[in-house]
Structures are given as C-alpha cells and as structure tokens.
Amino acid sequence: MATVFTLPQMGQTMTEATILKWLKQEGDRIEGWEGIVEMMTDKVNIEVEPQVGGVLRKILAAEGDVILVGAPIAVIADADEDISGVLAGLGSGAAASAAPPAAQAVTATEAATLLSGNGETTTAGQPSAGQTSALIPDELPNVSPRAREAATEGGLPWRTLSLAGTGFEGMVVERDVLAFLQSNPSSPAARPTPLAAKIAAEQGLSLEGLSGSGVGGRIKADDVRRAGGRRAAPAIEAREIPLQGMRKVIAGRLAASYQQAVHVPLRVDVDMTAAGDLRRQLKPALEATGARLTYTDLIAAAVAQALVAYPQLNATLENDVVRIHPGVHLGIAVALDEGLTVPVVRDAHALRISELSLAIQEVAAQARAGSLPPDAYSGGTFTITNLGQFGVDSFDPIINPPQVAILGVGRIQERVVAVAGAATVRPMMTITVSFDHRALDGAPGARFLSYVKELLENPARLLL
Numbered sequence: 280m281a282t283v284f285t286l287p288q289m290g291q292t293m294t295e296a297t298i299l300k301w302l303k304q305e306g307d308r309i310e311g312w313e314g315i316v317e318m319m320t321d322k323v324n325i326e327v328e329p330q331v332g333g334v335l336r337k338i339l340a341a342e343g344d345v346i347l348v349g350a351p352i353a354v355i356a357d358a359d360e361d362i363s364g365v366l367a368g369l370g371s372g373a374a375a376s377a378a379p380p381a382a383q384a385v386t387a388t389e390a391a392t393l394l395s396g397n398g399e400t401t402t403a404g405q406p407s408a409g410q411t412s413a414l415i416p417d418e419l420p421n422v423s424p425r426a427r428e429a430a431t432e433g434g435l436p437w438r439t440l441s442l443a444g445t446g447f448e449g450m451v452v453e454r455d456v457l458a459f460l461q462s463n464p465s466s467p468a469a470r471p472t473p474l475a476a477k478i479a480a481e482q483g484l485s486l487e488g489l490s491g492s493g494v495g496g497r498i499k500a501d502d503v504r505r506a507g508g509r510r511a512a513p514a515i516e517a518r519e520i521p522l523q524g525m526r527k528v529i530a531g532r533l534a535a536s537y538q539q540a541v542h543v544p545l546r547v548d549v550d551m552t553a554a555g556d557l558r559r560q561l562k563p564a565l566e567a568t569g570a571r572l573t574y575t576d577l578i579a580a581a582v583a584q585a586l587v588a589y590p591q592l593n594a595t596l597e598n599d600v601v602r603i604h605p606g607v608h609l610g611i612a613v614a615l616d617e618g619l620t621v622p623v624v625r626d627a628h629a630l631r632i633s634e635l636s637l638a639i640q641e642v643a644a645q646a647r648a649g650s651l652p653p654d655a656y657s658g659g660t661f662t663i664t665n666l667g668q669f670g671v672d673s674f675d676p677i678i679n680p681p682q683v684a685i686l687g688v689g690r691i692q693e694r695v696v697a698v699a700g701a702a703t704v705r706p707m708m709t710i711t712v713s714f715d716h717r718a719l720d721g722a723p724g725a726r727f728l729s730y731v732k733e734l735l736e737n738p739a740r741l742l743l
Contacts, residue, residue: 282354286348299317302315595682612663684719689709
C-alpha cells in the first residue's frame, strides 16, 4: 500500500522547513523508524522519520527546497507496487520520468482526492481520509515568514500584499517578494529607511539618484553615510604585538607551570562581615602610621599565619625535590600595563599587620614605578593574586613556579546566606587555592583553606 509522506508539524509554531539532505535515495529500503531526510526548521535541525516501512519510491522535494507543513515530500511503497496513480494525483506528471526529483505542490482538492480515491493510499504522519482538512491548516498565513521579513525590509506592507504566490497552495514566498521588488524600482523599497532619512536630513544630502543596498534597492543608513563621505563603519586594523620582554617571560613560565604542575583548585566562601568591622576600627589608627589597611592586607596576614600552620603549601618544587621553607616569603601579584609582576614581601609571618600593610603598599608602588631590583621578585614561597577589584567572583589561578600553591581572591559581594537557620544578607568573598598535586595531596590544601577562612571570619586572631 503506497504512502504519501508529508512534512509533519514538529512544534506548534512551525509552518515550514528546509530540506538539508536526503539520508535515503530512491530505491532504498526503509526499516521502521529510520530517519530518511534531514530538515532545518526555524529552531533546530532534525532527522525526520516516516514511521512506515517499505521502499522509498519517489522523492518529491529536492535538497534546499522550503516545504510547508503538510506538503508531500516522498512516496513510500512496496518495491513492485504501481504508484503511477499516486504520482498523477500529486500532479507530478510522470511516474517514470528520469528527471531529478523536485519539490511538488499539491492542492487541497488533489490531496483529498488522493486520500479518498481507492482507499489504498495513506499519508504518513497525517489524519485519516475523513480528516483531510488537516493537511492544509486553516490558520496558515498566505505569506511565509521569510516573505514577510523581505517585504518589511523592502518597505512593503506584507499584510496587504496582493502578489500571486508561487508557493504551496498559492502562498507568497520570499522569491515572490524579491522578484516584485527587483522588477518595480518605483516600489516603496526605493524610499529610505527612517534612519537613512534622518542622517540625510542632518547632513543636508539629497537622496535623488542614490542607489540603495537594501532589499529591492531600498536606501539604508550605510548608503547615506557612504554618499556623505563617511565610512559605514570605522575600520579597525589588526595589531601585531611581538611576544617579547616581560610578556614572553610570563608566557613561558606560566605555560610551563600549567603543562607540568598538576593543578587542583579548592574554593570556599568567606563571610567578611567581621573582617570589614575590624578594618573600619583599625583604619584610623593605622593611617596615622602611614599604613592604609586594605582587605588584601587582612588576607595576606591570614595566609601568612595559615602557611606557618600548614607548611606543606609554603614550599617549592625543583629538580624532583620539594623544599619546605621555614620563612613565609609572600608574593603579591601586581598588574602592570606590560603584564603581571609578583614582588615578594619577605618574612611576612613575622610582621605585625601594620608592618605587613606598609610592606605590601611599598613593594606594589615600587613595582608599578619599575624601581624594584630584580631580587625583589625572587625567592617567593607562596603567591596571592586578587581580581576582586575587577568584579571577578572567583577564578582558578595558575601556580607561580617553582612554588607549589597560589591563592586567588574574588570580589566581596553581598549575598543571601543562611545564618542560624534564617536567610540574611552578608558580604561574602570566594577564595580559591590552586596547589600542585605532585607536591601535596588534597587534605593539607583543604585544611589550609579552611584555616584562612576561619581567620578571616574571626580576624581578631590576626592581632595576636
């Protein structure tokens, strides 16, 4: 029994689809739920299954054709079944034609005749013969979506178009609109767009004789700009920046680190309420000494204490030897125009918070001024990098070799958190430690991170 396979509606808003590729050719056997054609709708590409078995006897729509929902696209039947009557009913005109398959249009009358004629033909994916009206849904517009878009761009009111359509059931399709606009230079398309008219008025330009680049020759804003001697858009030339100097050193060191070190990131959220309160309390007294207490200073103090408690992270890895250092030499990442630099605050664990604040302030200023000696960048045992000032919530920092760990600091942001079973808003900060799994395991890294969090949430201990 021959089956006319029509384009099913795959979504409530779907009205048409484009045939991308036939997965089966005429003469191929179709087994059950096998996809035979790939379609492109306005939302997705999908393989369509006819849900019937047999032989693909006739392809009625070519690749690239835009087909409306309900239109026939193929005939499936037994290998030796006579389908000449079916093809005649579809209006193909030649059952035995050797011409390549092409898209076929079928009228509602022909479709109804086909379905109700001898009772031996069905339509795959469509209602029975008693429901033939579902083949051509009444709610389909007489202008396709792409034709509407072309008409709108060309200045034609698509809702009142009276063009003779060449699409399925006389629908006006895109090619009809484009043909009309090209053959009617005096059509509304010749009018400028509102923006083009505004620019022309501002520049005192006449649009007479100006050729438009829009659909059907409509004058667009870029056409007016070009006519007025202005570029449609400023050209942006590509720049080539040699990888040299500091940038080359950074690239080499960090690429080697990322390729060789086994980076493992761990992160926690820290409630910075108490740290903020302590900073406000100490700030006036410290400013009298020249120190400007920042959150980075508090974080550095907490990290220095935590590294004393968990020295596995205060280490370097060179030549297959992990060296745990007795002193905390803290690297503070400083962003320069030329790249990232990491000056070192030596013996940070032995400094009071006011001294640590002054030391960080001094090395950062000298690094930006380019006045630090080379040895001020060497000998670091751990690094802190803070991107919170740029609005970054969290990130996974790359270890600064030969160190085995680095702390990445995100911004402080008010978030809703649960405190004592109730929702409240607190200033929260996410910190991330990246450590080299070759040098230590996850437990020491997790304990270190938890201790930093504990110190920042109870910052009075930083003063002891």
